[in-house]
Amino acid sequence: MRNILTIALVLGLLVILGPMTVRANTTFSTFVTSSDIFAVEGQNNTIAFNYTGTGFVGSVYFGPNNNQLYSTNLSGGNVQLFGQAIPGFSSEVVIGVGLGQAGFAPGAVYAGNGSGNQIYLVPAVGAPVLFGTTGNAENIRQILFDPGSSFGGKMLVTTSSGRIYSFNSAGAATLIASVGEDTEGMDIASSALGQYAGDLLVSSEGSGSVRAINPITHVVTVLQSSGGGNLVIPSAETVSTVPLGLGLSGNPIEGFYVANYNVNDVFAAASQFAGLQGDPIVTSEQGSNSQVWDLKYNGDLANNFTPRRSATCPINRRMVSSLPLSVSGKSLPNPVRCSCSERDCWASGHCSGVACGQVEDDKNMK
Numbered sequence: 001m002r003n004i005l006t007i008a009l010v011l012g013l014l015v016i017l018g019p020m021t022v023r024a025n026t027t028f029s030t031f032v033t034s035s036d037i038f039a040v041e042g043q044n045n046t047i048a049f050n051y052t053g054t055g056f057v058g059s060v061y062f063g064p065n066n067n068q069l070y071s072t073n074l075s076g077g078n079v080q081l082f083g084q085a086i087p088g089f090s091s092e093v094v095i096g097v098g099l100g101q102a103g104f105a106p107g108a109v110y111a112g113n114g115s116g117n118q119i120y121l122v123p124a125v126g127a128p129v130l131f132g133t134t135g136n137a138e139n140i141r142q143i144l145f146d147p148g149s150s151f152g153g154k155m156l157v158t159t160s161s162g163r164i165y166s167f168n169s170a171g172a173a174t175l176i177a178s179v180g181e182d183t184e185g186m187d188i189a190s191s192a193l194g195q196y197a198g199d200l201l202v203s204s205e206g207s208g209s210v211r212a213i214n215p216i217t218h219v220v221t222v223l224q225s226s227g228g229g230n231l232v233i234p235s236a237e238t239v240s241t242v243p244l245g246l247g248l249s250g251n252p253i254e255g256f257y258v259a260n261y262n263v264n265d266v267f268a269a270a271s272q273f274a275g276l277q278g279d280p281i282v283t284s285e286q287g288s289n290s291q292v293w294d295l296k297y298n299g300d301l302a303n304n305f306t307p308r309r310s311a312t313c314p315i316n317r318r319m320v321s322s323l324p325l326s327v328s329g330k331s332l333p334n335p336v337r338c339s340c341s342e343r344d345c346w347a348s349g350h351c352s353g354v355a356c357g358q359v360e361d362d363k364n365m366k
Contacts, residue, residue, distance in 0.1 A: 026272045026292055026310050031076040031257060032058070032265035040081050041065045046259035050095045053107045056257070057082050058265060059093040061114075066090050069111065069122060074253055076265065082109070083122045091115040096143025101153025103169030104145060112140025112157065119143065119157070119167070132171030134159060141184040142238075150188055150198040150215040151176075158183045158202060164213065177213050177220050181206050185238035185282070192244065192278025194300040196221075203236035205285055210236060210295070223295075224304040231305050233293050237285035244277045246270055258283065281310070 037044040037060070047061035056072045067089035071082035086093070091114030100106030109122045110131060117138055120128040134140075138161035146153050146166075155167040162179040164186075185203035189196045189212060199212040199221075210231055212221045225231040240256070247254065247270050254270040273281070276294050284291040294308045 026268050028266040028268050031267040034264040036079040045262040047092050048095045049259040049265045050097050052097050057109050084127050086120050086128045089113045094142050099145045112143050144186050177218050187239050187241045190241050190278035193297045201239050203239045205235045208232040208236050226304045226306040233282045235285045236282050238283045240281050242273050242276045242279050246277050
């Protein structure tokens with residue numbers, strides 16, 4: 001798959017993007033070193049990397065310990081094996097972390113099988129426990145926990161078949177939509193996206209399409225380009241929304257974290273995304289010098305997006321599903337959704353009295 005994607009880029013996939021603006025390059029720095037990962041895993045083909053509230057958990061692809069997760073502290077150090085090996089897992093093992101909503105414990109680590117339809121709960125101590133399956137012949141591509149209320153705070157799952165599910169805390173799956181092609185990245189659209197606020201954004205690397213799925217009607221809409229026609233991002237791998245409250249925590253670990261296959265884990269400070277609040281950020285999967293894109297929405301009247309390349313850097317794979325916030329090593333409450341479908345109200349578990357687009361002070365931050 002990686003070779004095919006690289007060839008597609010060389011053949012000129014970029015030319016179908018239409019007009020675009022190139023922003024100043026975002027700079028990524030090493031967060032977890034390849035040597036530290038290799039020391040515990042016996043390899044460093046990093047493939048997934050997620051924030052847990054007290055640290056990070058990652059996975060590796062191919063080779064030894066493909067089914068064994070690893071963990072780090074908040075500074076990317078103290079790398080250790082996390083839990084026990086997950087039975088039957090192989091290929092791209094993906095990770096999702098509970099946010100304390102809809103019956104899912106905060107910080108609980110779930111892993112999806114890159115070569116099957118199984119999802120396991122992986123405790124730090126003890127054997128992994130089968131959580132649920134999709135019930136169809138397909139592979140798990142990504143796990144995201146709804147940070148607000150669009151999808152009831154449930155677990156959301158994309159698959160190789162293009163089916164997208166929600167899971168309740170008992171492990172029961174409900175089909176949300178089917179887009180008809182391999183789908184990986186996903187996040188919830190912010191209110192900056194007008195009519196798409198609260199929708200689930202998903203990306204498909206085969207076509208480069210980014211789609212919006214309405215949480216109520218489940219209608220699927222292919223996002224459109226300001227250059228005309230469907231928006232196409234080369235080998236679109238992940239999609240993540242920049243919080244509207246970006247930088248307000250004042251915490252130095254707030255940032256954009258990704259697994260840099262097959263080397264290490266890297267990050268870019270939140271300050272580098274200033275001015276992009278509310279925008280979707282899409283990463284491309286390419287053999288080298290992968291691209292990072294900012295999608296600027298041009299309003300409901302135009303109903304299209306201008307893709308802007310914000311970085312060309314050696315990253316290929318997955319990013320943490322939301323920007324982590326922590327103060328003095330203490331995890332802050334998770335983002336919750338206001339009644340106006342505002343995703344990025346960083347509040348103490350509620351939004352009462354908070355106007356749409358505003359941020360409530362959190363007592364734990366003082």
